[in-house]
Amino acid sequence: MDPCRQRPQHVGILALELYVPPLKVLQADLEAHDGVPGKYTIGYGQSALAVCSAREDATSMALTALAHLLRKCGVLPERVGRLDVGSESGNDGAKSIKSSLMVLFDDSSDVEGGDHKGACYAGTAALLSAVDWVSGEGWDGRFAAVVLTDVALYAEPAARATGGAGAVAILVGPDAPLPLHRATVASHCQNVYDWFKPCGPLPQVNGNLSVSAYLDSLRTCCQRFCKKARAQLSGDIDSIDFACLHHPYNKLVQKGAEQLAHLLPALLTAPGADADHAAETISQFDDVEPKAKRVKGTFYDDRVACSTRLGRESGNMFTASLYACLASVIAAHGSELEGKSVLMYSFGSGSMSSCFLIKARAPKDDRWSLSSIATRVCA
Amino acid sequence: MDPCRQRPQHVGILALELYVPPLKVLQADLEAHDGVPGKYTIGYGQSALAVCSAREDATSMALTALAHLLRKCGVLPERVGRLDVGSESGNDGAKSIKSSLMVLFDDSSDVEGGDHKGACYAGTAALLSAVDWVSGEGWDGRFAAVVLTDVALYAEPAARATGGAGAVAILVGPDAPLPLHRATVASHCQNVYDWFKPCGPLPQVNGNLSVSAYLDSLRTCCQRFCKKARAQLSGDIDSIDFACLHHPYNKLVQKGAEQLAHLLPALLTAPGADADHAAETISQFDDVEPKAKRVKGTFYDDRVACSTRLGRESGNMFTASLYACLASVIAAHGSELEGKSVLMYSFGSGSMSSCFLIKARAPKDDRWSLSSIATRVCA
Structure with missing residues (x-):
């Protein structure tokens, strides 16, 4: 192996299919029905939630999303060398959803990858592993495919409104219109029992703990992201144009956006020594729970709101949720995204979280243009 | 990012801890007890099986293995930038075992990676993802750690003898004494219900189907591996010194070894055009179930038997099983492994399988020498 063989860029x-x-x-x-007027529409900020029919589950949604992705992109299964799946709603404790998806691959079975598990974060874990495969020494020139699929069910009536269902299939390769700035991935992982499934498909939820884990992790990831972004992309990043935040329900994303609105300007432009000070200031500020009246700021309206359409209309898709946010941004802006920076915040209870940057660009191959993705997502 | 920045070699x-x-x-x-004299010792080829005490589970074994690995190697948790876990015996349907392992990391929480799922193959999926992270653009110079942990339980009395328990923790980085030839990874993935867990921790098993999936996948992976090895490592591979095969119970490994003994010489030395012919010959040959009397050939005795000690004495460790085989080879040969080639065969029901090559070498840093690993594994 030539040590200086050029890495794929x-x-x-x-491409992306929902x-x-x-x-x-x-x-x-x-x-x-529940006798709580305004609680879900205004309190949670949600308009509807998707529900699986009796003949659907996480695997069937994954099959549909992946089959549509390959067909619409004109990619033959034999051109896919890796398949990663993120889910927490599989029907089996051992057999991977990936193995079920292999029915789409006929005789082309030399396909690496597998299922990832870690609550809603597993989608990002799957995507990062696929990206690393393309960048790494094992890449054989084929595409990687990533499928994120989940059915969000809750036992408690109050939590049921934060359910949902959906799947996202993603095609990964070089010369991408939405490349991941891999070296900016900044993570925070801790051992917390905020939301877990000790018995069957319905989660045990400590709502307050989960909200604080989501917001605290966002702050920690954001600090680490800004430090890495300043070091890795000096001069190349002066602003974040859009932000996609993992979307369990809209009001939590609004709270997260308020944190970002304060943290980002201070951390991205500050010299290293000021970052901790900025974080401390925000930290004190955030000890008071953000009030609803302060939420509707310019940052959320201008840079986050366009990412929340699918999440508000379809509910929580767990692992697929963040990438449904990205799909919403693409659908809203299409080729106008070129040159824009999208900050991604992935969170999974338990907990694991990462911030990373996607900077949209025009690929050499028109097949992967931003407007093509937008057309397919909107179809 | 400099496109020609040298990849880590x-x-x-x-290092490896069991x-x-x-x-x-x-x-x-x-x-x-079961009134079946000879069935487990001679029929399965097993001598004992490890059992968790009432105070142990997959997570506690993972904690022990990882803590020992870091302590014995003198690696501080803050020097670990990625942690991947392979298991099919986690106690939760959403929360990752990785998040529980974070109690070992104190404030050093910027750790990528997560849990992998896919029956016994998840261990290899975890290892390959960690290797790709080190080779990829996201690597920040820190180590990756991989933990494979499982408790193998069966409901049926006849299958109970193929149970076991154990965990393996692996430290991953460049300049390794046991580097993975990443481009030789040859896989075979198919949709088969040979062994699965539709309800709780005890698997549903179709024994005959699982054995044929294991042996058929070995043949397919071996063919693909030899093709890649000839293309990637021309002149660099004239023989396989040792072979580690996923070890559910010893007799199945003996059957696999017999296949390898016939396939490898034909495929590794044959020109490309002859590979299919060799495979066909073997394919016809294998239509007859290998007889026990033919199993004890030179190939198994010389190149496979030394890898089976831990598997025979401790039983099946699912995801950790293959890497317990590798530990057995290291324990048996230590620094004499230098320059030797080890063929690895990973299999997980459902099913997913890969063959790949490890060629042992002397690292520049003595801390990672083969004899150091052997000393730690034997301690």
């Missing part, structure tokens, strides 16, 4: 998302079950429950109807 | 296994519960059941005692 701009490795990231070439599947959401057509069956939906309006949050207004659910409020009326 | 010889990325692979720097934990097996001290509680064991002798197969001879189990045979006496």
Whole structure:
């Protein structure tokens, strides 16, 4: 192996396909049924949630999303050398969803990768592993595919409104319109029992702990991200144009956006010595729970709101949620995204979280243009 | 990012730590209890199986193995930038075992990676992802750690003898004494219900289907491996010195070794055009189930038997099983392994499988020498 063989450049998302079950429950109807007017639409900020029919599950949604992705992109299964799946709603404790997806691959079975597990973060774990495969020594020139699929179910009536369902399939390769700046990935992992599934498909939830884990992890990841971004991308990043935050329900994303609005300007422009000071200031500020009246700031409206459409209309998709946010941004802006920076925040209870940067660009191959992705996502 | 920045070289296994519960059941005692003399010791080729005490589980074994690895190697947790876990015996349907292992990391929480799922193959999926992280653009110079941990339980009395328990922790980095030839990884993935866990921790098993999936996958992976090895390592590989095969129970490994003994010489030395012919010949040959009398050939005795000690004495460790085989080879040969080639065969029901090559070498840093690994494994 030539040690100086050129690495593939701009490795990231070439194309993206979304599947959401057509069956939906309006949050207004659910409020009326539960006798809690305004709680889900205004309190959670949600408009509807997708529900699987009796003939759908995480595997069937994954099959649909992946089959559509390959067909729409004109990619033959034999051109896929790696398949990673992120999910926490698989039907089996040992057999991978990936093995079930192999029915789409006929005789082309030399396909690396597997299932990733870690609550909602598993989608990002799957994507990063696929990106690393393309960048690494094992890459054989084929595409990687990533499928994130989940059915979000809750036992408690109050939590049921934060359910949802959906799958996202992603094609990964070099010369991508949405490349991951891999060296900016900044993570925070801790041992916390905020949300877990000790018995069957319905989670045990400590709501307050989960919200604080989400917001605290965002702050920690953001600090580390800004430090890495300043070191890795000096001069190349003067602003974040859009931010996609893992979207369990809209009001939590609004709270996260408020943190970002304060943290990012201070951390991205400050010299290294000031970063801790900025973080401390924010930390004191955040000891007071952000008030609803302060949430609707310019940062959320201008840079985050466009990413929340699918999350508000379809509910939580767990591992697929963050990438449904990215799909919403692409659908809203298409080729106008070129040159724009998208900050991604992935969170999974338990907990694991990462911030990283995607900077949209025009690929050499028109097949992967931003407008092509937008057309397919909107179809 | 400089596109020609030199990739780290010889990325692979720097060190390896094994934990097996001290509680064991002798197969001879189990045979006496079940009234089936010789079935487990001679029929399965097993001598004992490890059993978790009431205060142990997959997570506690993982904690022990990882803590011992870091302490014995003198690696501070803050020097670990990625942690991947392979298991199919986690106690939770969403929360990752990795998040529980973070209690060893104190404030050093910027650690990528997560849990991998896919029956016994998840261990190899975890290792390959860690290797790709070190080889990829996201690597920040720190070590990756991989922990494989499983408790193998069966409901049926006849299958109980193929249980076991154990964990392996692996330190991954460049300049490794056991580097993975990443470009030789040859896989075979298919959708098969040979062994799965639809309900709780005890698997549903179709024994005959699982054995044929194991042996058929070995043949397919071996063909693909030899093709890649000839293309990637021309002149560098004229023989396989040792072979480690996923070890559910010893007799299955003996059957696999017999296949390898016939396939490898034909495929490694043949020109490309002859590979299919050789495979066909073997394929016809293998339609007859290998007889026990033919199993004890030179290939198994000389190149495989030394890898089976831990598997025979401790039973199946699912994801950790293959790497317990590698530990057995290291324990048996120590620094004499230098320059030797080890063929690895990983299999997980469902199913996913890979063959790949490890070629042992003397690292520049004595801390990672083969004899150091051997000393630690034997301690």
